[in-house]
Every structure is written in structure tokens, then in C-alpha cells.
Amino acid sequence: MSNQPKTFNELISGDQPVLVDFFATWCGPCKMMQPILEETSKKVGDKVKIIKVDIDKNPLAASNFQVRGVPTLILFQKGKTIWRQSGVVPTHQLVKVIEDNIASKA
Structure with missing residues (x-):
């Protein structure tokens, strides 16, 4: 049972939305x-996968x-x-963005 980490492109290309x-x-x-x-992760559950990318390492x-x-x-x-948005985004706004975008694309 191999559990290889997916590449960034594989992650963002799947059916599950990725933030x-x-x-x-x-x-x-x-x-x-x-x-x-x-x-945000607690509120949206598995509707979206959240990953962090360190720009200095990537x-x-x-x-x-x-x-x-x-x-x-x-x-x-x-x-x-x-x-997409730069800067700090409050939880309620992030949850709304995720729910609005996922609902409209589903």
C-alpha cells in the first residue's frame, strides 16, 4: 500500500477544491x-482541502x-x-468564498 505524496499539480487538479x-x-x-x-477548516470540513506553501522553499x-x-x-x-486574494482574510469571509464558489461550481 503505497501512500506517495501527491505533487502540487496533482493536488490542485483533483475533484476536491483546494485552498x-x-x-x-x-x-x-x-x-x-x-x-x-x-x-475555516473546522467550519467547511472536507468540502475543501487546505494546504500551505512556503514561497521561500517553493x-x-x-x-x-x-x-x-x-x-x-x-x-x-x-x-x-x-x-484569489492577497492579505489576511477573516474566517467568515473565507468560509463564504469557499461555500459560494463550491456551490456555484458543483
Whole structure:
């Protein structure tokens, strides 16, 4: 039973929507996003997968999606960007974005 980690492209191309938090360890606002993402995850459950991408360790991923500032949140579904925003996004707004976008694409 092999449980190989999926590549970034495999993750964002699946049927399950994926919210990607592009962040940096030195970024203050990025640290503020951590509890927001945890709270959002509790509220939306398995409707969406939330992953974090450190732009310093993954500069190619950041470059591919034109991430110019951190934090940048991008919601993917089937490999396509369906929403993106830079800066800190409050939990209630993030939950609404996820529910609105997933409901309309389902």
C-alpha cells in the first residue's frame, strides 16, 4: 500500500477544491492566517482541502501563480483558479468564498 505524496499539480487538479495559502515564515500577516485557516477548516470540513506553501522553499510554485505578496490565498478546483486574494482574510469571509464558489461550481 503505497501512500506517495501527491505533487502540487496533482493536488490542485483533483475533484476536491483546494485552498492554497502561499506564505513565508518571516511574514507577520502570514502568522495571523494560521488560526484563521484552522477555524475555516473546522467550519467547511472536507468540502475543501487546505494546504500551505512556503514561497521561500517553493519559489517555482509562487512564480507560476504570480504570487507577489504574502499571504496570498488561491482557491483551485480541477486545476483552475476560481478565487484569489492577497492579505489576511477573516474566517467568515473565507468560509463564504469557499461555500459560494463550491456551490456555484458543483
